[in-house]
Amino acid sequence: MALSANDSKTLIAVKDISFSYGYAKVLKNVSLDVKSGDFLAVIGPNGSGKTTLIKIILGLLKPYEGEVWIMGRRVEEFLEWQKLGYIPQKATHIDSFFPVSVYEVVAMGLLSKKKFTRLTKKEEELSIQNALEQVGIEDFKNRRIGSLSGGQQQRVFIARAIVKQPHILFLDEPTTGVDAETQEHFYDMLDALNKKEGITIVLITHEIGIVNRHVNKVACLNQRLIYHGTHAEFCHSKAFKEMIAGGHHLISHRH
Amino acid sequence: MEAFFSYGFVQRALLAGIFVAIACALLGVFLILRRDAMIGHGLAHVAFAGVALGLFLNVIPLVAALIVAVLAALGIMKLKEKAGLYGDTAIAIFSSVGFASGLLLVTFAHSFNVDLFGYLFGEILAIETTEVLLSIGLAGVVVLIVILNYHKFMYMTFDRDSAKVSGIRVDRLDVLLTILTAITxxxxxxxxxxxxxxxxxxxxxxxxxxxxxxFKQAILLSSFVALISVFFGLLMAFYFDFPASGTIVILSFLIFGLFFAFKREKRLF
Known part of the structure; x- marks a missing residue:
């Protein structure tokens, strides 16, 4: 079920979150929201708390202060996990000997959906086939995932995330260690998911250049939230100039 | 071969062996991929304390071992989680303490006897009907639970965080898998x-x-290797008077070697 990109209701609200690993404070009083149809980039230097923030939003970590709301419910009470897709940072650093086929990985994505809707075997196969075709890896479905290239593996994880037709897709540095051309195709694919399918996307990235072409919102993080707003305003902001001065990787893009 | 199948003790050994071997192989795949292969070794040492406790208190050793092993399995999980120990440290602590406690108990109970050696080295050909029924029942339950939770176990073994985000209760399944391992x-x-x-x-x-x-192939192949090892292990024990337990393990190792060589061959050519 695709959402309308014009529907601007708040899907995620992060309210005054603080978090620390032991004595090391990682996030300090961070608040932001994600609206339906957004393509939000969360950017910031290493150790700025980007991954921690996403993990808190997804309920994988508990903040010592503040709260997270997903689709109108506190994350602790949220049950509709089939509406969220997640591709973790280490997704493409999988053990190459792990005996799991592309088809099996994509089928994992349907597990949470099956709790809510009884899918027949045929419907399940059709959903998986559609997801594989959408990301262009249908020919690899019987291959062991470890035998694929980094770019192909990413597509498998995207297929796993979209097979359940999520409303929000979270990606944590999905193009680490992937060549520039594959990155370009990958972000085009995300663009299509956002604009054509109406999937809200939250993307953690180091590549500020990505921001220029694809996203409509930016959250700039360095333990505190330095900037949160539209991409157009971000390009003229102090935060952007500071990040460029800090030597962040910039990729050129066609406009 | 007909003589082999005609003996009651062989039939009992085959029945119990097949069920337990499948349970072992199924769980083994998950344990190896979770880098938890040594937990079986650790729990076996703890189960020795259970057997010793059973002999000491004069209750059925298998039941005492089951209780002690399940409690130890949960203890290992807690110790790993709370004490922030590296790798297999929690397993090493529990297995050593378990074995040491067992040694003390059998000494106090003066139980260094045939029964104890049966538990240490296995006595599948001397397995009794009640033990066969218990083995079939429990191993059947283990296999059924693994089959019912197969996709969830696979997901959390492959990608724990994503499985959690899918709403899978990973912590509960960890406990379940640990208890199943202890029983097996x-x-x-x-x-x-x-x-x-x-x-x-x-x-x-x-x-x-x-x-x-x-993953499906891994599960099926592992179960097949376990079955073949138990069947031919028993066959060789019957005809050549080999120790069944040692033969089963050596046979499974030989098949492992064969598969390993075949894999290398496939890569080379």
């Missing part, structure tokens, strides 16, 4: 003995993982 270790000790039960969990699964290109 205790069942396996009657087949190959406490000292070799870990091998029955690890070697067939490791063999299956050599050739599998999907």
């Amino acid at each position: 270790v205790v069942l396996g000790m009657k087949i190959v003995g406490l000292l070799l039960v870990a091998a029955l969990m690890v070697i067939p699964a490791a063999a299956g993982l050599q050739l599998a290109s999907s």
Whole structure:
């Protein structure tokens, strides 16, 4: 079920979150929201708390202060996990000997959906086939995932995330260690998911250049939230100039 | 061959052996991929304390071992989680303390006897009907639970965080998998003995993982290796008077070696 990109209701609200690993404070009083149809980039230097923030939003970590709301419910009470897709940072650093086929990985994505809707075997196969075709890896479905290239593996994880037709897709540095051309195709694919399918996307990235072409919102993080707003305003902001001065990787893009 | 199948003790051994071998192989695949292969070895040592406690208190050793092994399995999980220990440290602590406690108990109970050696080295050919029924029942439950939770176990083994985000109760499944492992270790000790039960969990699964290109294949191949090892192990024990437990383990190792060589061959050519 695709959402309308014009529907601007708040899907995620992060309210005054603080978090620390032991004595090391990682996030300090961070608040932001994600609206339906957004393509939000969360950017910031290493150790700025980007991954921690996403993990808190997804309920994988508990903040010592503040709260997270997903689709109108506190994350602790949220049950509709089939509406969220997640591709973790280490997704493409999988053990190459792990005996799991592309088809099996994509089928994992349907597990949470099956709790809510009884899918027949045929419907399940059709959903998986559609997801594989959408990301262009249908020919690899019987291959062991470890035998694929980094770019192909990413597509498998995207297929796993979209097979359940999520409303929000979270990606944590999905193009680490992937060549520039594959990155370009990958972000085009995300663009299509956002604009054509109406999937809200939250993307953690180091590549500020990505921001220029694809996203409509930016959250700039360095333990505190330095900037949160539209991409157009971000390009003229102090935060952007500071990040460029800090030597962040910039990729050129066609406009 | 007809003579082999005609004996009651062989039929009992085959029945119990097949069920327990499948349970061991199924769990073994998950344990290896979770880098938890040594837990079977650790729990077997703890189960020795359970057997000793059973002999000491004069209750059925298998039941005492089951209770002690399940409690130890949960203890290992808690110790790993709370004490922030590295790798297999929690397993090493529990297995050593378990074995030491067992030694003390059998000494106090003056139980260094045939019964104890049966548990240490396995006595599948001397398995009794009640033990067969217990083994079939419990191993059947283990296999059924693994089949029912197969996709969830696979997901959390492959990508724990994503499985959590899918709403899978990963922590609960961890406990379930640990309890199933403890039960299977205790069942396996009657087949190959406490000292070799870990091998029955690890070697067939490791063999299956050599050739599998999907999770389903890994599960099926591992179960096949376990079955073949138990069947031919018993056959050789019957005809050549080999010790059944040792033969089963060596056979599974030979199949592992064969699969390993085949995999290398496939890569080379």
